[in-house]
Amino acid sequence: MSGSTENEELPATQTGHKGVIHDWRRFKLESEDHDSIPPNKRELLRQMSNPKSRNEDKQEKVNRKMSMQEYEMIQEEDENCLRNYRKQCMQEMHERLSFGPTFDTVFELESGEAFLEVIEKEHCLTLVVVHIYDDGIKGCDALNNCLTCLAAEYPSVKFCRIRASATGAGERFSDDVLPTLLVYKAGELLGNFMCVTKHMNEEFFATDVENFLNEYGLLPEKEFAACPDEVENADVE
Incomplete structure (x- = not known):
């Protein structure tokens, strides 16, 4: 054809x-x-x-690279948000399930009724440390200062203090047994340390009181109680 x-x-x-x-x-x-x-x-x-020029190919690669950079930035932002969310969940879990309420100061108990109430009605998971003291007794002021420091480091522990005369049982807490530390949990007496300063040097600090209580296993792990920044980098599966 x-x-x-x-x-x-x-x-x-x-x-x-x-x-x-x-x-x-x-x-x-x-x-x-x-x-x-x-x-x-x-x-x-x-x-x-007429294939694409090298410049066009190069520009296309740059555009593709920029897109990957943008993706990585978005991915990093998502990971940061997820990390912060995990940290918040960890803190809420510790407060609600593991350690109950949190505190950051030493509470002054004004009467024997207040003393009994903090022992019997405090959260069942809360460790209560009570310092029985009196004015002019050697070691009492120093111990009060130490407990103030520990209260900031152990927010899950409720630190309290009460004058011996305010307990309603002053005869039991004469000057020779002060300062006294009592430790309770869920209404149960875990530790009874009279004249506690005898177990320490003449000049002692918060770390000495901390070590003393830790010898008897009466303080929680500081890393959980204080909720440190390490929790931010911890991996939660």
Whole structure:
């Protein structure tokens, strides 16, 4: 059959990368006159003869790289939000389930009734440390100062103090047994230390009182009680 080159059907082409290159070369050799090339071949030849410039490819890679950077930034922000959320959940869990209420000061008990109430009605998970003291007794002021420091480091422990004369049982707490430390939990007496300063050096500090109580296992782990920043980096599965 006769007919113009324009009406000829496009020969079957090879597939794949090498096939496209072979077709392009064949189109170029077959057609010396650009106008005689069929439109479909002409378009293919144009596309194959004018690939993207290196600058365009480079710009495309930059754009792709920027997109990846943006994705990584978003991912990092999500991880920070998740970490903060986990920290908040950990703190709430410790407060509500593990350690009950939290405190940050030493409470002054004004009467024997207040003394009994803090022992019997405090949260069952709360450790209560009561310092029975009196004015002018050696070691009492120093111990009060030490408990003030420990109250800040152990917020899950309720530190209290009461004058011996205010307990309603002053005869039991004479000067020779002061200062006295009593430790309770859920209404149960865990520790009864009379003249506690005898177990320490003449000059003692909060760490000495802390070590003394820890010898009897009467203080919680400081890292949980104080809720340190290490919790932020902890992995929660």
